Amino acid sequence: MLRELHLTGNPAADKLLNDDPFALLTGMLLDQQYPMEHAFSGPQKIADRMDGFDLHKIAATDLDTFVELCVTPPAIHRYGGSMARRVHALAQHIIDNYGGETAGIWTSGRPKPDGLEVLKRLKALPGFGEQKAKIFLALLGKQRGVEPKGWREAAGAYGDRGARRSIADVTDAESLLEVRSFKKAAKAAAKAG
Template sequence: MEFTSDPEANRLLLENDFAFLTGVLFDQGVPAERAWRAPFLLSRRLGHFDPERIAQDEAGVREAIAQPPKLHRHIEEMPRWLVPVAQRVMTEYGGDAGAI
């Protein structure tokens, strides 16, 4: 299954449930290819893709999303949406986004 033309981005989406969940979240108000590649680019910019760390770092997530080229047009809202999702994954699903 391909979500983007980038094999590494596709692999992350298929192997990491939190990345897939993030792609779903990003897939609003931007082209699908851009939305589904965002988790991979975000992981590169953050140096990780750990929902526990993301849940505690709204400022870092905002900065990573806003870096040129922006990962989403809603650079203020997206961190306010993603961080609570990561927090919920940690508190309600034991860090396993695949359990949703």
């Protein structure tokens, strides 16, 4: 089921995430040590500064120039420089491995990739580890209608129905607060344990 994304509280930023799989992937890349809605607004900030959001244009831009563009206030992330380098590397990876088609991560190949294969491909992306890959797989399955065989199992607890544990579960302001509450409780439990 394709669900319209409402992740940022900014209609223009959400529209970009809905329309461009690379923008959504970039938002997920930026979602660490930074509030979720700000991370997923990063692609719109880049688009505003580059006259549109285009992974080919990002990859073709000189790295130092791109970093400067991303750290200019308001920066795309708390760690704007290092995250700009990751976004640049991500764009190049998609060009080199998927012919510039981000959706190829979950659609390319015969037979069509299953959930474990998509997870493996996501984990191979610059800046993506196990947890980030599972969350993005859950986001694809729960909100973008991308449901390769076994995706819920591959996404682990992030794929659970009715969960409120990650950006994959954010559909409005209320669910954002529920996810924040879950994360805060999980962090407290980890600290106490």
